[in-house]
Amino acid sequence: MTDREAARPAAAPSIPVLAVVGVGLIGGSFAAALRQAGQVGKVLGVGRNAATLERARALGLIDAAATLEEAGRADLVLLAAPVGALEGLLAGLRPHLRAGTLVTDAGSTKQEVEQAARRALAGQVGQFVPGHPIAGSDATGPEAACAGLYRDRTVVLTPLPENPDAAVARVRGAWEACGALVRTMDPASHDSALAAVSHLPHWLAALYMLYVAERSDAARCLELAGSGFRDFTRIAGGSPEMWHDIFLSNRTAMLHEIQALKAVLEEAERALSRQDGQALQSMLERAAGARRAWSRERSE
Amino acid sequence: MTDREAARPAAAPSIPVLAVVGVGLIGGSFAAALRQAGQVGKVLGVGRNAATLERARALGLIDAAATLEEAGRADLVLLAAPVGALEGLLAGLRPHLRAGTLVTDAGSTKQEVEQAARRALAGQVGQFVPGHPIAGSDATGPEAACAGLYRDRTVVLTPLPENPDAAVARVRGAWEACGALVRTMDPASHDSALAAVSHLPHWLAALYMLYVAERSDAARCLELAGSGFRDFTRIAGGSPEMWHDIFLSNRTAMLHEIQALKAVLEEAERALSRQDGQALQSMLERAAGARRAWSRERSE
Numbered sequence: 001m002t003d004r005e006a007a008r009p010a011a012a013p014s015i016p017v018l019a020v021v022g023v024g025l026i027g028g029s030f031a032a033a034l035r036q037a038g039q040v041g042k043v044l045g046v047g048r049n050a051a052t053l054e055r056a057r058a059l060g061l062i063d064a065a066a067t068l069e070e071a072g073r074a075d076l077v078l079l080a081a082p083v084g085a086l087e088g089l090l091a092g093l094r095p096h097l098r099a100g101t102l103v104t105d106a107g108s109t110k111q112e113v114e115q116a117a118r119r120a121l122a123g124q125v126g127q128f129v130p131g132h133p134i135a136g137s138d139a140t141g142p143e144a145a146c147a148g149l150y151r152d153r154t155v156v157l158t159p160l161p162e163n164p165d166a167a168v169a170r171v172r173g174a175w176e177a178c179g180a181l182v183r184t185m186d187p188a189s190h191d192s193a194l195a196a197v198s199h200l201p202h203w204l205a206a207l208y209m210l211y212v213a214e215r216s217d218a219a220r221c222l223e224l225a226g227s228g229f230r231d232f233t234r235i236a237g238g239s240p241e242m243w244h245d246i247f248l249s250n251r252t253a254m255l256h257e258i259q260a261l262k263a264v265l266e267e268a269e270r271a272l273s274r275q276d277g278q279a280l281q282s283m284l285e286r287a288a289g290a291r292r293a294w295s296r297e298r299s300e
Numbered sequence: 301m302t303d304r305e306a307a308r309p310a311a312a313p314s315i316p317v318l319a320v321v322g323v324g325l326i327g328g329s330f331a332a333a334l335r336q337a338g339q340v341g342k343v344l345g346v347g348r349n350a351a352t353l354e355r356a357r358a359l360g361l362i363d364a365a366a367t368l369e370e371a372g373r374a375d376l377v378l379l380a381a382p383v384g385a386l387e388g389l390l391a392g393l394r395p396h397l398r399a400g401t402l403v404t405d406a407g408s409t410k411q412e413v414e415q416a417a418r419r420a421l422a423g424q425v426g427q428f429v430p431g432h433p434i435a436g437s438d439a440t441g442p443e444a445a446c447a448g449l450y451r452d453r454t455v456v457l458t459p460l461p462e463n464p465d466a467a468v469a470r471v472r473g474a475w476e477a478c479g480a481l482v483r484t485m486d487p488a489s490h491d492s493a494l495a496a497v498s499h500l501p502h503w504l505a506a507l508y509m510l511y512v513a514e515r516s517d518a519a520r521c522l523e524l525a526g527s528g529f530r531d532f533t534r535i536a537g538g539s540p541e542m543w544h545d546i547f548l549s550n551r552t553a554m555l556h557e558i559q560a561l562k563a564v565l566e567e568a569e570r571a572l573s574r575q576d577g578q579a580l581q582s583m584l585e586r587a588a589g590a591r592r593a594w595s596r597e598r599s600e
Contacts, residue, residue: 134526154524189520196512197525201532203568204504206587211564212496213590220489222594224454225497226434228535230598232501235528237591240584248577258569264511268503269558277548284540287506290513291537294522298530 015174016041019071020078021089023047023056025137026106027080028145031061033178036147046071056142072096076104076174083107084245090120090128097124104131104171108194108242109249110158110187117160126162129171131155132190133180134198140239151179158187195253200261202235202243203254209236315474316341319371320378321389323347323356325437326406327380328445331361333478336447346371356442372396376404376474383407384545390420390428397424404431404471408494408542409549410458410487417460426462429471431455432490433480434498440539451479458487495553500561502535502543503554509536 018034020027023045034040045062047053053065071077072093079089086105093103107113110130117128135153137144155175159168172182185193212221247254271279318334320327323345334340345362347353353365371377372393379389386405393403407413410430417428435453437444455475459468472482485493512521547554571579 134524136527153526156524193517193521193524196515196521197529201508201529204508204565205532206584207564207568208501208504208561209591210583210587211561213586213594215496217493221493221496224434224456224493225594226453227436228538229497229501230595231531231534232505233591233594234531236587237595238528238588240581240588243584244577244581247572247580248575251572251575254572255569258565258572261508261511264507265504265558268507269555272547272551272554272558275548275551277544280547281540281544283510284506284543286513287510287536288538288540291509291533294513294525294533295530295537 013041014039014170014177015075017044017074018042018076018078019044019046019066019074020062020080021046021068021071022080023053023062023145024080024141025139025144025149026133026135027078028056028059028061028142029135029147029149030078030080030106030133030174030178032145032147033150034174035060037177039174039177044071044074052142056145059142059145061142061145068092069096072101073098074101076102076170079103079105079107081105082239082242082245083109083113083249086113087116087120090117094121094124097121097127099127101127102167102170103128104157104174106131106133107249108132108198108246110156110190112249114158114160114187125160126164127167128160129163129168130158130160130187131171131175132158132194133175135180136238148179150175153180155180155182156190157182157184158190159184191250191253192256195250195257199246199250199254200257202238203247203258205233205236206243209233313341314339314470314477315376317344317374318342318376318378319344319346319366319374320362320380321346321368321371322380323353323362323445324380324441325439325444325449326433327378328356328359328361328442329435329447329449330378330380330406330433330474330478332445332447333450334474335360337477339474339477344371344374352442356445359442359445361442361445368392369396372401373398374401376402376470379403379405379407381405382539382542382545383409383413383549386413387416387420390417394421394424397421397427399427401427402467402470403428404457404474406431406433407549408432408498408546410456410490412549414458414460414487425460426464427467428460429463429468430458430460430487431471431475432458432494433475435480436538448479450475453480455480455482456490457482457484458490459484491550491553492556495550495557499546499550499554500557502538503547503558505533505536506543509533 018040020031031043043062044066045053045056046066056062079086113130118125121128133150133155135149175182268283318340320331331343343362344366345353345356346366356362379386413430418425421428433455435449475482568583
């Protein structure tokens, strides 16, 4: 074998047929990354909207549009849909699922997804390896997909006791082929940590944006908004459907986070009311120190 | 006169001597922009820290370090210092202020600055034109200064009844020479709008960052933080000293904003508690719609 041949993708790709349910940013980027890594043979795309599927095909993200029935015969199926839609999709897949097919998802909550998968797949639940790629953008649709989206990003898997080790290893391998750093966690720890660092920021950014936009003097205020406002509210432009599902799905953890944050906000409000500059200064210093330390560690 | 000569800066700059008190991002960028526009003769820098002044000189932002006494004899003085320091600086300038010297500031609150200026300058308050450039960065110090910082950014002036029209026009002209879009407002409207679109986001970002960083499982959470967290918390890394002054200075407007936002947050929390998906979806849609509209208008 020459060097040139060695550098080419293996003749037999590790995933002969990949099915992606939802061909937007998340699903389309997964397909694009695996294709670039030479890991897939054929890519099937499943979705509600024929025009979106055709755009994904024209962009080379998928080879053909397919049904859930056809997806059930693929080697790997990624469900890239809002978490509220996953139980229905899994139930739709189940009658068509080959014994060798593995299914994974990209949902931002994992406890409720696990329960949904148990209801939908029953005895075949061992074929479902729950996952969550922590990567995204406020851009959506197949046009936003790119092969590099997952490079150096974290993907969390929350394997089920029923998952064979080999099944977890295959899903891990697919994400690693996309350039991601894969870690496993239990679903409750995942949901609590994500409520804190992802769902709560979205909650605050969206409700803050709503508050400002519906003031009587909104136009004058928004004209004076600068780059701080821009960055702070960027995530508020994200998909309402997706976030509605996430908040309801991770409700318990979210309500806990909201209460805990409120205690800090109220402590600061009391300090401001009584003009306690020392207490305020201490809180602002600890916040700035923590943010700068995080930034240094991540080089962002 | 040839075309070539016409394109050159005028031989006599409009500001023969500029003094900048505080030679970091804001003051350094003002000096750099006016120099680039050919509007200044000599630039004096005033500051507490000799090493910072020397760095500003080495970077070409200022020509020489100076005292407040020397600054009082300049043609234009920009006070680029935290709002809590402005009264002391104005009082320090007053005995040295030439009749032809104009003073302006870059403070983020304007009602309290006006009161401070009246106390410090008394009968000479007409020489002080309050201003607020809405531009910034989380980078600080002379190294962060750049001539383009104010290009296409808004600068608000909140003129005093005592300011001669010509004084306001000269300060406006200096900011316009920096490429900024200048508008005038009354100080109460400025403070209320800025509380909404700048001070409240900083309050939330900083206190949220503090909350996450001081959780018992902070390390695990922060490892899972992604790009949404990064943007949402970016402003929390800003100067604690500056923000401490802003919050105390704009306390009344801030406490009002905090109460009003709380009503929206609590409405959403009740919807989440009772699993009212329709109410949540409506709030998220209005927020995303408003954010996307703002983004389109601003092309950001």
